[in-house]
Amino acid sequence: MYGRRLRGLALTTAALLTLTLVLVFFWAPNDATLGFLQKIFYVHVPLAIVTLCGFIAGGLMAIQHLRTRDARWDVRSYVAIHISLVFGIGVLVTGSIWAKGAWGHWWVWDEPTLVSFLLIMLLYATYQPLRFAIEDPERQSRYASVFAITAGAFVPMNFIAVRLSTAYLHPRVLGSTSNLPGPMALTFLVSLLALALLFATLCKYELTAKHTRAQLRALRRRLDGETAPAPARTRSAAPSLQPVARMSARAGGGPA
Amino acid sequence: MSGRPRTLAVVAALLRKEARVELRTFESIPAMTLFSVSTYVLFHFGLQEDTLEGNLASGVLWVTLLFAAVLGINRLFVADDEQGGFDAFLLSPADRSALLFGKAAALLAYLVVVEIVTVPAFALLLLGVGIGQTMPGLLAVLVLADIGVAVIGTLVGALAVRTRARDLLGPLLSLPLLVPIVIAAAKASTPLLASPVAALPARWLVTLALYDLVFAVIAYALFDYLLED
Numbered sequence: 001m002y003g004r005r006l007r008g009l010a011l012t013t014a015a016l017l018t019l020t021l022v023l024v025f026f027w028a029p030n031d032a033t034l035g036f037l038q039k040i041f042y043v044h045v046p047l048a049i050v051t052l053c054g055f056i057a058g059g060l061m062a063i064q065h066l067r068t069r070d071a072r073w074d075v076r077s078y079v080a081i082h083i084s085l086v087f088g089i090g091v092l093v094t095g096s097i098w099a100k101g102a103w104g105h106w107w108v109w110d111e112p113t114l115v116s117f118l119l120i121m122l123l124y125a126t127y128q129p130l131r132f133a134i135e136d137p138e139r140q141s142r143y144a145s146v147f148a149i150t151a152g153a154f155v156p157m158n159f160i161a162v163r164l165s166t167a168y169l170h171p172r173v174l175g176s177t178s179n180l181p182g183p184m185a186l187t188f189l190v191s192l193l194a195l196a197l198l199f200a201t202l203c204k205y206e207l208t209a210k211h212t213r214a215q216l217r218a219l220r221r222r223l224d225g226e227t228a229p230a231p232a233r234t235r236s237a238a239p240s241l242q243p244v245a246r247m248s249a250r251a252g253g254g255p256a
Numbered sequence: 257m258s259g260r261p262r263t264l265a266v267v268a269a270l271l272r273k274e275a276r277v278e279l280r281t282f283e284s285i286p287a288m289t290l291f292s293v294s295t296y297v298l299f300h301f302g303l304q305e306d307t308l309e310g311n312l313a314s315g316v317l318w319v320t321l322l323f324a325a326v327l328g329i330n331r332l333f334v335a336d337d338e339q340g341g342f343d344a345f346l347l348s349p350a351d352r353s354a355l356l357f358g359k360a361a362a363l364l365a366y367l368v369v370v371e372i373v374t375v376p377a378f379a380l381l382l383l384g385v386g387i388g389q390t391m392p393g394l395l396a397v398l399v400l401a402d403i404g405v406a407v408i409g410t411l412v413g414a415l416a417v418r419t420r421a422r423d424l425l426g427p428l429l430s431l432p433l434l435v436p437i438v439i440a441a442a443k444a445s446t447p448l449l450a451s452p453v454a455a456l457p458a459r460w461l462v463t464l465a466l467y468d469l470v471f472a473v474i475a476y477a478l479f480d481y482l483l484e485d
Contacts, residue, residue: 010428021352060283120429121434122432123432125428126432129421129428130416130425131427133419133420133422133425134418134419136421139418139485142482143418143419146478146481146482147429147479148417149474149477149478150478153470154433157436157467157470158435158436161435161439161463162439164439164459165439165440165443165461221323
């Protein structure tokens with residue numbers, strides 16, 4: 001079952017997110033130079049890390065899909081990339097706000113991380129159109145996996161290329177946690193954990209929803225009689241689980 | 257029977273076929289060339305400059321070549337898709353990677369032919385400095401960038417051609433993947449097109465070569481999956 005540990009996961013995520021907010025606003029000290037503005041760092045950087053890990057995880061799951069030909073891996077890869085795209089928009093928005101506050105411009109080209117991130121988002125923005133443009137579900141998932149692996153490999157390479165191209169005008173004080181004072185580092189790590197959990201929760205939610213929908217469809221078909229024609233598949237960018245095979249596999253194990 | 261034909265022989269046969277198709281239809285190379293020259297004219301009016309040098313020249317050259325390449329990428333597999341080339345290839349006992357190598361080599365050849373015409377045209381129309389003495393360095397950058405464009409273009413072309421929106425998806429997929437090539441190629445050729453001419457920065461050549469290599473490996477690993485059905 002997909003939904004079994006969902007409630008626990010969701011509650012833990014909510015608690016940890018609340019703790020993060022408390023730590024960010026009441027415990028972590030204000031930055032000496034940037035002041036209160038620096039607190040966006042606790043959202044922006046962990047969000048970016050989670051997003052990039054999500055993209056790479058989507059690529060790894062796509063490798064698994066091509067190797068095993070198991071449609072569930074394709075659904076997982078799709079969900080990981082989907083949620084990462086949503087998070088990625090958050091990264092661009094928070095990064096833009098931070099850039100405006102710190103450097104006075106909504107966009108700065110000499111910040112390699114921001115630029116790399118934009119390129120990655122531009123590439124992944126074509127993931128859904130690509131899926132949508134292929135009607136055959138099997139080919140759609142196969143092509144999507146090829147894309148996910150290529151794009152997943154592009155993520156680190158693109159970072160290297162953009163970073164090489166940029167002269168460092170800004171000192172990278174916030175580039176790593178090693179030079180952060182204790183409370184800041186701890187808040188950052190808690191925030192990273194909370195956002196990673198949020199990512200996991202959202203992925204699990206989407207997977208559960210897809211699974212439930214597939215089950216419902218299978219039950220409905222059974223109610224209409226096994227001979228009822230399969231409902232026409234509506235054109236969609238999202239993969240759906242195959243209900244028929246799963247139901248028959250479970251039929252031996254007792255009533256569903 | 258000795259089993260599978262040798263990959264190299266298949267690649268050569270594919271290249272001959274591509275050359276024959278291109279010579280009979282003139283579908284890609286003339287269009288890419290004409291497009292490049294038109295774009296130079298557009299840049300002349302858009303930038304309102306009679307001559308360019310340095311980073312501006314480098315940027316105009318690379319953006320133009322890249323867009324021309326995208327035209328070629330979009331056409332690369334269309335004939336195979338529409339006239340049964342894919343089916344015929346899959347029916348043959350040839351190694352599937354041969355199609356990747358053959359198509360990448362064909363695209364590379366297209367790019368080289370296009371550049372033989374359009375780089376001198378660029379020098380003639382827009383460039384404010386002579387490129388005679390920096391030609392060897394520029395050639396190295398062009399070749400390395402072309403290899404990367406050919407490899408990425410073949411992978412993306414195969415990915416996009418059998419979708420409903422292939423004319424749209426081809427450029428959308430290839431441009432972000434080609435940005436690192438533009439970064440490296442533009443940075444590498446800027447000092448070559450500046451006055452006074454500076455030395456070719458070697459690290460950008462290394463970056464280009466590494467990017468080519470990584471994408472060649474990725475394309476080699478994934479191309480087979482685009483050909484099953």
